[in-house]
Amino acid sequence: MEFFVQLLVNGISIGFLYGLAAMGFVMIFKSSSVLNFAHGELLAAGAFIFLTLVTWAKIPVFVAFLVTLAGSFLLGFIVERLFLRPLIGEPLIYVIMLTVGLASIFKGLMLLVWGGNLYIYPDFLPSTISLQWGNINIPPVYVVAIIIGLFFLTLFGLFFKYSSQGIYMRSVADNQTASLSLGVNVRRVFALSWAIAALVAGMSGIVLGIINGINVHDLSSVGLKVFPVVILGGLDSIGGAILGGLIIGLLETFTGGYLSPSLRDVIPYIALVFILMVKPYGLFGLVEIERV
Amino acid sequence: MNTIPLLQINNISVVYSDVIQVLKGVSLTVERGTIVSLLGSNGAGKTTTLKAISGLLKPENGRVTDGTIMFDSKTVQNSAPEDITRMGIIQVLEGRQPFKYLTIEENLRVGTATRWGKPYKRDMDMIYEYFPPLIKRRKSLAGYCSGGELQMLVIGRALLAHPKLLLLDEPSLGLAPLVVKEIFRIIRRINEEQGTTIILVEQNAAMALQIAHYGYVMENGKIVMEGKAEELRENPDVREFYLGMAASGTTKSYRNVKSYKRRKRWL
Ligand SMILES: Nc1ncnc2c1ncn2[C@@H]1O[C@H](COP(=O)(O)OP(=O)(O)OP(=O)(O)O)[C@@H](O)[C@H]1O
Ligand SMILES: [Mg+2]
Numbered sequence: 282m283e284f285f286v287q288l289l290v291n292g293i294s295i296g297f298l299y300g301l302a303a304m305g306f307v308m309i310f311k312s313s314s315v316l317n318f319a320h321g322e323l324l325a326a327g328a329f330i331f332l333t334l335v336t337w338a339k340i341p342v343f344v345a346f347l348v349t350l351a352g353s354f355l356l357g358f359i360v361e362r363l364f365l366r367p368l369i370g371e372p373l374i375y376v377i378m379l380t381v382g383l384a385s386i387f388k389g390l391m392l393l394v395w396g397g398n399l400y401i402y403p404d405f406l407p408s409t410i411s412l413q414w415g416n417i418n419i420p421p422v423y424v425v426a427i428i429i430g431l432f433f434l435t436l437f438g439l440f441f442k443y444s445s446q447g448i449y450m451r452s453v454a455d456n457q458t459a460s461l462s463l464g465v466n467v468r469r470v471f472a473l474s475w476a477i478a479a480l481v482a483g484m485s486g487i488v489l490g491i492i493n494g495i496n497v498h499d500l501s502s503v504g505l506k507v508f509p510v511v512i513l514g515g516l517d518s519i520g521g522a523i524l525g526g527l528i529i530g531l532l533e534t535f536t537g538g539y540l541s542p543s544l545r546d547v548i549p550y551i552a553l554v555f556i557l558m559v560k561p562y563g564l565f566g567l568v569e570i571e572r573v
Numbered sequence: 574m575n576t577i578p579l580l581q582i583n584n585i586s587v588v589y590s591d592v593i594q595v596l597k598g599v600s601l602t603v604e605r606g607t608i609v610s611l612l613g614s615n616g617a618g619k620t621t622t623l624k625a626i627s628g629l630l631k632p633e634n635g636r637v638t639d640g641t642i643m644f645d646s647k648t649v650q651n652s653a654p655e656d657i658t659r660m661g662i663i664q665v666l667e668g669r670q671p672f673k674y675l676t677i678e679e680n681l682r683v684g685t686a687t688r689w690g691k692p693y694k695r696d697m698d699m700i701y702e703y704f705p706p707l708i709k710r711r712k713s714l715a716g717y718c719s720g721g722e723l724q725m726l727v728i729g730r731a732l733l734a735h736p737k738l739l740l741l742d743e744p745s746l747g748l749a750p751l752v753v754k755e756i757f758r759i760i761r762r763i764n765e766e767q768g769t770t771i772i773l774v775e776q777n778a779a780m781a782l783q784i785a786h787y788g789y790v791m792e793n794g795k796i797v798m799e800g801k802a803e804e805l806r807e808n809p810d811v812r813e814f815y816l817g818m819a820a821s822g823t824t825k826s827y828r829n830v831k832s833y834k835r836r837k838r839w840l
Contacts, residue, residue, distance in 0.1 A: 303682060370632075445682065448675065452683040455672040459727075460627060462666055463734060464658030464687035 283416045288538040289531070294423040295492065295531020297430030300523035302503060303510040304437070305478030307522045310511075311454035312474040314373055315365070318380040320482055321504015322387035327353045327483020328397055328490035328500055335402060340497040342405045349487060350480050357479025361472045369468070384504070393499045400495040422491045429488060433481060434523060441519070450474060454517075509553045514565050521565030528552075528564075577646060579605045579738055579770050580626070585640030585650065586620075587625050587794075589633065595621045597794045598640070605740070608764050608771045610781040610802065612815055613791035619774040620667055622791070623740045626655035626772075627664035643737070658687050661737035667774075668746060669723045673716030677707055680715050680726055684733030693733060700729040703759055721752040728756070732763065738770045739763075745777045753777065757784050778815035781807045790815070 309317050317323075319522055330352050334345035364383060406421040413419075440449040452460045453470045459558045461467055486500055493499060510529050514521025529549045537545035556564065580603040581653035587596035596618050602611045624630045624636050625648060628649070637650040649657055654782040672680050681700060685693040701708045704725035704808050710718055724744055731739060742758065745753040761784045763769055782788055798811070801811045805811050 288806065445685070448679050448682050449686055451675060451679070452672045455674050458632065459666060459670040459672065459685075460625065460683065461632065461654045462658070462664045463683055463730065464655060464663070465683060466655055466686070468655075562634055 284538065286417050287419070288534045290419050290423055290427075292531035292534035293527060294426035294430065295433045295489075295534060296527035298426055298485040298489055298504070298526070299506060299510050299524070299530050300526020301433055301481050301520040302473075303507045303514065303526050304519050305481040306507045307511055307514075307519055308450075309478050311517055311519075312428060312450060313365075313376075313471050315376050317478070317506070318377065319360075319384040319387055320478070320507055321501040322384050322391070323357065323479045323482040324486035324489070324503055325495075325497055325500035326356060326357075326387060327390060327479075327486035328495045329391060329497075330483070331487045332395075332400055332402065332490070332495055335405070336400075346487065347516065349483055353483030354476045354480040356483075357476040358472055360479070361475035364473070365471065366468065369471070384501070388497060388501055395497065397497055400501075402491055402495070402507075406491070416573065422488070426488045426492070429484065433484065435449070437477075437481075437519075446470075446473060493566065509549050511563075513556060513563055515552055515563030518563070518565040521563060524565060525563070575605065576806075578602045578749060579645060580772075581641075581643040581822045582622075582626070583643070583830060584639045585625060585642060586638045587621050587630065587635055588638045589630075589635040591636075595635075595794050596625065599791070599794070599796055600640075601789050601796060601799070603770060604787075605770055606764070606768050607786040608761070608773055608784055610773045610775060610778075610785035610788040612775060612778045612781065612788060612811075614814075615776075617791040618794040619791055620742055621662055621776060621794075623742055623772065625650065626657075626738075627662055627740055628652050628657040629664060629666075658734065661735070662740065663731040663734045663736035663738075664740040665727050665744065667742035669720070669727050671715035671718070671723050671726055674716065675715060676712050677715055677718065677722075677726055678711045681730050681733055684730035687734045696733050696735075700732060702728060703732075703763065704729050720748055721756070722755055724748060724752075724761075728760070728763075732767070734770075736769060738772070740772050740774075742774045743776060744773075745780060753780060757781075760784060778811065782811075782816075803838060 284307060303318065305318055306320050309315055327349055331345055331349040334340045334348055335342060340348065360383065364379060365376065406425060408421060410424050411419060411421045412424055441451060449460070449465045450470050450473065452465060455465055457467060489500065489503060506529065510525040511522055513528060514525030532549050532552055533545045536548040582599060582601045584598045584600050585595060585596055586598060588594050599618070599622055611622065613619050621635070624633070624635065626642060630636060631653070640650070641648055642650040644660060644662060647660070649660065675683070681697060685691070706722055707725055707729065710722060715723065718726065728741070728744065733797070744756055744760070748756070750794050760771065760773070761772065764771055773781055775786060781803045782805055785802040788800065788802050789796050790811065798808070800808070
């Protein structure tokens with residue numbers, strides 16, 4: 282029983298991080314129909330920026346966290362500006378190939394700077410935020426992951442529901458021509474979706490780095506995990522991305538805990554295939570509104 | 574009071590994808606505060622003319638290759654829609670096009686994009702005053718609203734941008750006669766109360782010529798006739814081909830022959 286609860290909590294917190302990373306991916310897809318194959322690299326970049334700030338520059342952890350988020354935001358913005366904007370209006374396949382290229386470049390650069398080693402952050406989370414409950418002990422990092430996950434989820438929920446920029450972003454995803462006709466700055470919306478996506482990916486990277494250690498290959502491969510997550514959730518649903526993330530996170534930890542750790546990377550894909558056989562648009566894919 | 578026309582289109586040609594020429598030397602003038610109606614059959618180039626004004630040709634790979642479009646004595650042809658909308662030209666697209674997954678109220682808020690950061694609460698109330706049916710649907714998704722409600726929504730949405738020139742593309746499309754009547758009544762009210770200058774593209778010539786001050790008739794990418802609305806209403810060709818009233822002594826089966834002759838005469 283303790284083991285089960287332990288796995289459940291681990292699964293939920295990892296799932297939240299997958300879900301948040303996937304949310305960024307979905308945002309880019311919804312606003313510009315681009316599949317971002319460099320998403321895992323953005324995530325890894327966040328983890329390494331944070332690592333450098335904390336271990337090399339010795340900046341206080343909380344400040345380093347905020348600086349990393351700001352840096353990731355900027356990185357997403359710059360990537361859109363330099364690489365994607367010139368391709369607006371070109372066939373989509375070019376843009377998608379571009380993100381594949383970007384992934385290799387980022388990965389190469391990170392390997393160049395940090396090498397392929399496994400790093401770990403210094404232990405900075407106070408043990409007071411761990412949860413003790415009978416025999417169940419939930420380490421601080423999982424508590425932090427859940428808190429951060431809930432915080433960002435609420436933040437973006439409010440942003441998309443109530444802020445003007447959030448509503449403009451949804452309008453572009455909904456009907457780009459109509460948004461243009463009303464003077465919505467579509468290029469700003471693209472830039473903002475990349476910036477926010479990179480920010481959330483960087484944040485997930487930091488926390489996953491605390492849990493699993495920091496390694497270019499491992500963290501970049503989370504970018505691939507985003508695919509079962511978003512396909513499961515429905516490619517165009519932000520809420521679906523979060524739920525998809527939770528499901529994949531739980532499947533992974535339970536497989537690792539009860540079956541075999543070597544199966545944990547396979548089971549999510551098997552589950553994906555079965556779910557898609559039943560629900561081809563994903564669990565929460567938008568129901569197309571046909572009238573109008 | 575400024576006396577130069579709000580909009581002057583001078584002999585423009587529009588080409589799609591570098592090869593398909595759709596407009597062949599269109600000129601038209603829109604005086605401040607008036608409603609100008611643009612009539613013509615399917616494929617005449619009405620929508621293309623509106624898109625040339627609003628800058629929305631660009632995403633469709635279209636371009637103004639010749640001539641000028643002057644708005645408020647500034648040249649606007651081939652400018653980006655972001656800039657043109659901020660000068661005060663807003664197009665209401667053909668076929669409504671709401672944001673389906675946004676609520677009515679959120680749809681209206683997108684209309685304030687050109688005035689980002691400015692208060693919009695009072696404007697919103699004004700829109701609900703013009704279009705009362707929208708109030709009770711405020712919180713529902715636009716995708717589930719009726720055609721009439723959506724047409725009100727998209728016009729209201731455009732009004733929130735405080736346009737100086739409003740381009741309406743077939744607002745009567747697919748609506749019941751009573752709803753059309755209501756919408757046209759509101760369009761006239763907007764023109765009179767807000768002083769908004771309007772270009773009204775319509776198939777429904779009878780309705781359009783009732784509220785317009787001036788009208789143009791397009792065919793095959795050219796303007797073939799223009800005049801005051803009341804003159805056009807009396808013109809025999811317009812009566813026959815756009816108002817559906819057969820001239821005395823001719824039967825419908827001669828339509829094609831007549832149409833051929835008519836075109837000859839106009840060229
Ligand atoms: N994006 C495009 N690429 C190529 N040709 C186009 C494009 N858009 C329109 N056309 C062509 O331009 C011509 C005029 O089209 P337009 O939409 O301006 O006509 P319209 O007068 O608005 O017709 P309707 O009353 O049917 O809306 C048509 O022959 C159409 O096929
Ligand atoms: Mg048209």
